[in-house]
Amino acid sequence: MAPKITLENFDRKNFIIKELRGAFKRCPLYNEAKDRAKYDYFVPSKHGKPQRRVHFKCAQCGRFFRDENKNIAVDHIEPVVDPYIGYVDLDTYSERLFCDIDNLWVLCNYKDLQDGVASCHKIKTKIESGIAAETRKRKKANGNDLSQTTESATLGGRKEKSKSKTDK
Numbered sequence: 001m002a003p004k005i006t007l008e009n010f011d012r013k014n015f016i017i018k019e020l021r022g023a024f025k026r027c028p029l030y031n032e033a034k035d036r037a038k039y040d041y042f043v044p045s046k047h048g049k050p051q052r053r054v055h056f057k058c059a060q061c062g063r064f065f066r067d068e069n070k071n072i073a074v075d076h077i078e079p080v081v082d083p084y085i086g087y088v089d090l091d092t093y094s095e096r097l098f099c100d101i102d103n104l105w106v107l108c109n110y111k112d113l114q115d116g117v118a119s120c121h122k123i124k125t126k127i128e129s130g131i132a133a134e135t136r137k138r139k140k141a142n143g144n145d146l147s148q149t150t151e152s153a154t155l156g157g158r159k160e161k162s163k164s165k166t167d168k
């Protein structure tokens, strides 16, 4: 369980982000994204009425999952925090969290490996975290200044990394 929030450890940014994340799961975007991945069908049963089954199709592997034990996740195709830029501010965060419906899809998100394979959401998250870690390193090396790399990227100019200022 997360430690109790007290006045001493209260972190405004983290608190708001957590609340925003919770709000996202209650907003129509979230439900619509799930609905779009939903497959509702009936299977015959030996006795009585046919049984209703609801499954969700993973947008990447195409497999079907039931919505239980966090088997699926509504995922932002373009992540909420751009891993190449990092966190900007709360405005940017909420704008990207409550994004266009077409930027949302459902991915499988099962806990353990299945046939030696991690879930699509876990794989995607791992890749994004790797890029984000690189971005943080680069920011640190540039004294938090990404303007040089951003500029050269926008201009489509030279691709090589700007000279490191950290001589040791």
Ligand SMILES: [Zn+2]
Residues within 6 Å of the ligand: 058, 059, 060, 061, 062, 063, 107, 108, 119, 120, 121
């Ligand atoms: Zn999948």
